[in-house]
Amino acid sequence: MRTKNEKRLLVVLLIILLVGGNFYGYRWLSQKQSSLTLTEKQLRADKAEAEVGLQKQDLWAKRKAWIAKHEPALEGEEESAKAKVLETVHEGVVAQNLEILEQSLNETQHTSAGTRVNVSIKIKGSMEGICNWLTDLQKPENFYAVSLFSLKADQDQKSMICTLHLARYFKGGS
Amino acid sequence: MVGTVKTKAVRSLSKGEHAVLLPGLTGAEPWELWILSGQAQAECVQICTSPLDNRLRKNSTLALPVSQVFCLALWLNETDPKQFPGIITLQLELRGLQPRGNGPAIFDWSVVVQEGTRTLVMVGVLPATMPQDMQAEVYQAFDLSARYLSFPENAMTLWQEQDHLAVAMTRGSHLVYYQILPEMRVTQRVLQDLNCIRATLEMQDILPPLQQAVVWMETSPVELNALRAALPVPVNQAERPSPRLPVPAWKLTPAVVGEAKKTREIQRWRNRGILIALIIYLLLVGLAMSQYIVTSRNIGQLAHWKSDHEQALALVHNTTAAWKELEPVVAEKDYPLEVLLNSAAAIPADQLRLTLFESNNDHILIKGEAKNASASFQYLENLKSNPALKDFSWAMSAPRLLPNDLAQFQIDGVKGASN
Numbered sequence: 001m002r003t004k005n006e007k008r009l010l011v012v013l014l015i016i017l018l019v020g021g022n023f024y025g026y027r028w029l030s031q032k033q034s035s036l037t038l039t040e041k042q043l044r045a046d047k048a049e050a051e052v053g054l055q056k057q058d059l060w061a062k063r064k065a066w067i068a069k070h071e072p073a074l075e076g077e078e079e080s081a082k083a084k085v086l087e088t089v090h091e092g093v094v095a096q097n098l099e100i101l102e103q104s105l106n107e108t109q110h111t112s113a114g115t116r117v118n119v120s121i122k123i124k125g126s127m128e129g130i131c132n133w134l135t136d137l138q139k140p141e142n143f144y145a146v147s148l149f150s151l152k153a154d155q156d157q158k159s160m161i162c163t164l165h166l167a168r169y170f171k172g173g174s
Numbered sequence: 175m176v177g178t179v180k181t182k183a184v185r186s187l188s189k190g191e192h193a194v195l196l197p198g199l200t201g202a203e204p205w206e207l208w209i210l211s212g213q214a215q216a217e218c219v220q221i222c223t224s225p226l227d228n229r230l231r232k233n234s235t236l237a238l239p240v241s242q243v244f245c246l247a248l249w250l251n252e253t254d255p256k257q258f259p260g261i262i263t264l265q266l267e268l269r270g271l272q273p274r275g276n277g278p279a280i281f282d283w284s285v286v287v288q289e290g291t292r293t294l295v296m297v298g299v300l301p302a303t304m305p306q307d308m309q310a311e312v313y314q315a316f317d318l319s320a321r322y323l324s325f326p327e328n329a330m331t332l333w334q335e336q337d338h339l340a341v342a343m344t345r346g347s348h349l350v351y352y353q354i355l356p357e358m359r360v361t362q363r364v365l366q367d368l369n370c371i372r373a374t375l376e377m378q379d380i381l382p383p384l385q386q387a388v389v390w391m392e393t394s395p396v397e398l399n400a401l402r403a404a405l406p407v408p409v410n411q412a413e414r415p416s417p418r419l420p421v422p423a424w425k426l427t428p429a430v431v432g433e434a435k436k437t438r439e440i441q442r443w444r445n446r447g448i449l450i451a452l453i454i455y456l457l458l459v460g461l462a463m464s465q466y467i468v469t470s471r472n473i474g475q476l477a478h479w480k481s482d483h484e485q486a487l488a489l490v491h492n493t494t495a496a497w498k499e500l501e502p503v504v505a506e507k508d509y510p511l512e513v514l515l516n517s518a519a520a521i522p523a524d525q526l527r528l529t530l531f532e533s534n535n536d537h538i539l540i541k542g543e544a545k546n547a548s549a550s551f552q553y554l555e556n557l558k559s560n561p562a563l564k565d566f567s568w569a570m571s572a573p574r575l576l577p578n579d580l581a582q583f584q585i586d587g588v589k590g591a592s593n
Contacts, residue, residue: 029462036469043476050483053490060493067496112492113499134511145502149510150532165534169500 067113070141074115074170078108085117085168089137096133098125101161115170118147122163124154130162143169186230193234195225196417197319199391201337207234208322208417216416224307231312237319237417238426240340241354242304244271246297247286247380253293258283262297273302273429280432282424284321286348294380296350300426309428311435316426320352322417326388330372330405332360333390333414339364341371343381351375360397365404372405390414502535507562513538516563520556525549526583538566538587543580547573550583557585565589 002010053060074081082105093100106118123130130151138144148165187193191211198206198221207220207228222228225236246269250261266272266279273279280300287294298318325331325344332341332355339355353371357364375381387401387409402409427435480487497504506512510533517531517540526544533539544550550573557568566587573581 026462029466033462033466033469036466036473040469040473040476043473043480047476047479050480050487050490053494054483054486057486057490060490060497063497064489064493067493067500111499112495114496116499131511138509138511140504140506143500143503145500146510146533147502148532148534149514150530151514152530167502169503 068171071114071143071169071171074172078115078117081115081117081168081170082108082119085119085166089119089121089166092133092137093121093123093125096125096129098123098129098133106165111169113169114172116145116167117170118165118167120163120165122161124159124161127160130160137166145169187233192419193228193230194237194317194322194417194419195222195228195231195234195313196237196322197239197336199334199336204336210417210419212419216418225310225313226307231310232314234313235315235317235423236308236310236313237317237322238300238304238308239335239354240318240320240342240352241336241338242308243298243300243318243426245352246271246299247351247375247378248295248297249379250293250295251291253288253291255285258293258295262295266297266299271299275302277429280426280429282426284348284424286345286350294345294350296348298424298426300428304428304430309430311431311438313431315423316428316431317420317424318352318426320349321420321424324415324418325349326386328382328385330368330384330387330407331390332387332401334358341368343371343375343384345380345382350380360393360401362400365400369404386410388412508535508565513563516560517557520553520560520563522549522552522556526553536589538585538589540585540587541583543576543582544573545580547575547581547583550581553583554585557587563587 086103086105089103090100100121100123102120102122104120106120109116109118123133134146138146145167146164147167148163150163152161153159154161187209188211191209194208194210196206196208198204203221205222205225205228206218207222207230208216208218210216220228225231228234246265248262248265250258250265252258252261262281262283263272263279266281271279281297283295283297285293286296319335320340320342323331323333323342325342325347327344327347330341330343332339334340335354337358339357339360341353341355342349343351351371355364355367372381372384376383384405384407386407387405389398389401389409389411390413393401393411398409398411502508513533514531517538518528521528524545526542526549528540528542530539530541542550542553544553550570554568554570557563557566566589568585568587570583570585573583576582
């Protein structure tokens with residue numbers, strides 16, 4: 001037989017256990033819940049964004065097809081690609097009677113659009129020649145990008161000096 | 175030991191019926207269960223040895239025997255019934271009928287007659303202690319047995335209750351006094367007591383001159399003659415009538431029972447409170463859990479949707495990333511030559527010349543020399559208003575005047591920044 005005092009103490013102990021259990025249970029559940037809510041919000045936002053993207057799925061499919069069709073393939077080693085880029089640039093420059101002052105190969109990058117071969121070049125020549133060369137070089141289907149273009153008049157005021165950072169994208173390697 | 179005697183099968187109560195446990199005539203049959211109703215004849219359905227044997231006790235009134243309820247007839251100088259409890263309490267204290275301890279006296283009363291500014295009331299008072307079996311908690315109500323009997327008008331009535339003689343006096347049709355007598359039969363002592371009671375009540379103006387005495391029990395001729403000789407009124411013998419419901423009912427709930435009922439009521443409310451709290455708690459827990467489950471399910475559905483569209487989404491994401499990377503390749507309007515052409519088109523005629531043009535996709539730097547400062551500002555305005563260059567935000571610091579009066583300027587264009 002339990003005494004009244006023992007019963008009271010037992011009730012107090014049970015209440016403490018109940019309150020403690022609820023406190024930690026609630027904390028655990030609320031943390032779980034907030035984490036789940038955050039995940040749900042993130043997923044909803046992703047879905048909304050994805051739905052917008054999916055509405056233009058055809059456009060992206062066409063663009064992908066266009067890239068696949070026109071982007072040149074990386075044949076052989078990266079070094080040979082670099083040499084090929086330099087060669088192409090050199091040929092264009094020579095064709096427009098431009099003078100190469102400096103040229104250098106930069107580090108190759110692997111991007112989401114493929115392998116990006118970077119070169120720097122400094123040329124001197126007429127404005128017309130520079131424009132013609134660049135017009136021939138930078139076309140969407142050639143996959144050349146100009147990341148830096150600096151043009152200034154030479155000291156003789158007759159020709160122009162153009163500094164370029166050129167990049168060409170190749171399929172694969174991303 | 176006397177067992178329970180069932181006279182009839184105990185039935186449940188119908189609407190309008192009321193069960194009363196009345197004291198029996200003898201100790202052999204100490205309690206009688208009666209079912210009373212407004213119209214039908216009262217019916218005795220069970221004989222019990224104890225109030226706890228009554229099967230209908232939860233819906234019954236326990237009519238306490240006359241021996242357990244002390245009677246007090248009082249003239250009160252008051253006609254407002256609301257004042258009666260207070261006055262009666264004082265009268266009980268005055269007569270030493272207030273129980274010892276903290277508990278109040280348990281009593282109830284009936285108005286017998288009202289004369290001018292005074293009222294005659296009959297008060298029934300419970301003793302401080304009672305037999306255990308009469309403090310049965312299960313009974314709905316407690317009343318006095320004598321109140322269930324219809325006594326003749328202005329009469330002294332004698333009847334038997336649990337092997338004791340009981341006497342009741344009426345004023346008009348109202349019961350004004352009752353008492354248990356010390357003997358089982360009509361003896362000299364009983365006769366003396368009856369005369370004493372009558373005389374005392376008459377002297378207190380409680381009892382009018384009696385018109386008759388009625389005996390509701392079997393008596394011997396000797397007892398009857400003794401009564402006739404002792405009492406100055408005609409003495410008649412009659413059968414005890416069936417009980418009837420008194421209106422209004424008294425509430426003579428024993429203190430122990432009242433306390434127990436109160437405790438039980440508190441316990442019931444506490445249990446209800448605990449139950450309500452438990453229900454609310456469970457609802458909250460259920461709510462929290464359901465919220466958790468719903469959120470988990472939503473996440474599952476969203477993840478499922480995502481996996482279903484994984485291929486299409488991968489195509490869109492990969493192509494988007496690639497297209498963004500290839501922007502300098504495919505966005506022809508942002509080609510440096512295009513920007514240079516548009517910037518050159520904005521030059522005011524014969525006003526300035528460019529000395530440097532630099533572009534790195536997001537930033538354009540233009541340096542030049544103008545004929546004067548206003549020409550450089552004119553050029554800046556032209557750049558800003560050129561629709562082909564609307565993606566750029568243009569800014570120019572103050573032009574520097576050269577010794578040859580030319581104004582040297584530098585203009586910065588930042589793509590994406592608002593003007």
